[in-house]
Amino acid sequence: MNDRFFTFNGRSSKDFNLLIQNDFEIEAGDADVSYTSVPGRNLDIVNPNNRYKNGTITYECFIDIRWFNDSFYKDLSELRRDLVAWLAVEENFSGYSKLQDNLDENYYYLARLSKAPTMSFISSKCASITLEFNVGPVKYRLDSDLYQEISNNNQLYNPEPLSSYPIIKITGTGSLNLKINGISYKITEIHDLTYINCEKRRIYDDKSLKNNIGVFPNYQYPILKPGENNISWDNSNADVSIKFNWRTFI
CATH class of the missing domain: 2.60.120.860 (Jelly Rolls)
Incomplete structure (x- = not known):
């Protein structure tokens, strides 16, 4: 296992033995603007909406149920069930939860799962899992919380x-x-x-x-x-x- 992990909704990816394989990359949201074209004018008119769009954080993970005690999970579908229960909890349908990555340890994000986890089976014991989070356009300092x-x-x-x-x-x-x-x-x-x-x-x-x-x-x-x-x-x-x-x- 490596030392890379994230916490969300008060639990850590280490609780599920998720091995994060991709770099810590964030797709920031753009400024929310629209444009108006005017005949005879070269530059479109910019209509700012005074806000920024949400961004995205994606985790490409690997999991092997042999990393757990034999009595913990019988198969990968049980693990996926618990992942969904952790990441897509009911309160997230109306709001966001704190997401913190240990590679950006001084800040936290407000995030929610964008869609159900995508699991690609490599064998009956291991699989790759993609977790995509929709995150707010700003991050907050932990020491000001x-x-x-x-x-x-x-x-x-x-x-x-x-x-x-x-x-x-x-x-x-x-x-x-x-x-x-x-x-x-x-x-x-x-x-x-x-x-x-x-x-x-x-x-x-x-x-x-x-x-x-x-x-x-x-x-x-x-x-x-x-x-x-x-x-x-x-x-x-x-x-x-x-x-x-x-x-x-x-």
């Missing part, structure tokens, strides 16, 4: 080239004016715990959605731009923690 408590009147540094959409956790009581890079975002009432999810554009606590307590300029949620970001708030009884979600293109 946990909440970090920050101090008031602080400066945060985004090390990636893209703005991030953080999740801000506020504990305390009363109201709060959160200022990020000179822009004020007001929370009219805090009851012990409030979350601001800047990517999903939601404000909530442990029980319910509370978008009505946010007063944001032009209804825009906070972002953390590349480089330095200044943050402060006016409620001395409140504590703020942030899941930064630093990200870059795949």
